[in-house]
Amino acid sequence: MAVEGGMKCVKFLVFIFNFIFWVCGVALVAIGIYAQLALDKALAVSSTSAAGSPVAILVLGIVIFFISFFGCCGAWKESYCMVTTFAVLLSIIFLVEVAAAIAGYVFKDKARSVLEEGLWDAMRKYGEDQPVTEAVDEIQRDFQCCGANNYTDWSSIERFRANDTVPRSCCRSNATSCNVHPTPETVYEKGCLQKIEAWMKKNILIVAAVALGIAFFEILGIIFACCLMKGIRSGYEVM
Known part of the structure; x- marks a missing residue:
């Protein structure tokens, strides 16, 4: 059936995009560790709130890592509950990232x-x-x-x-x-x-590029997850 074939395609796209999320999670973990090590001494003489920035990136990477694994299992097993949970969690993460980007821009002078x-x-x-x-x-x-x-x-x-x-x-x-x-x-x-600011501006482009890439794949992941949810709920066989 055409619908069955289409849903098979969606199923594997969700699986593939979750693998990409997994890679993105690993990338964020790496960036968080790099930022923490590179700015370790600078953060030591700053406030606790400033020291939390690399840690926040690290935690976000770990969260995405586990959610992507959860999404892969849901897509593979065709579990409506798991795919729905994955879509909701991914949407929440996307909104948090948008809020964090806005807050970062607003409070950059702070x-x-x-x-x-x-x-x-x-x-x-x-x-x-x-x-x-x-x-x-x-x-x-x-x-x-x-x-x-x-x-x-x-x-x-x-x-x-x-x-x-x-x-x-x-x-x-x-x-x-x-x-x-x-x-x-x-x-x-x-x-x-001045020197630390220059270092941060130089490396922020890497973080921004990774963040934009992750956001793009998150949107696609949410869309495909919703399509798969609809197909599973409608009772189509997507094996």
């Missing part, structure tokens, strides 16, 4: 101020809190930056203003006196806020 405040707070704790001190040093070495906005920020910290110095991690070279009476020739001139 994220910048949170990061800047975290950097300043870490600078004030430098030398007194060992984990924070190590985090700041690693940020400055990895991003080749010094201070929040520039190297002169350290002069507002009492212990560094008194000796006209900056942390050794600001040094451009291994010279012994590079952090004493700092100048743009001896220490990194640009601040860490």
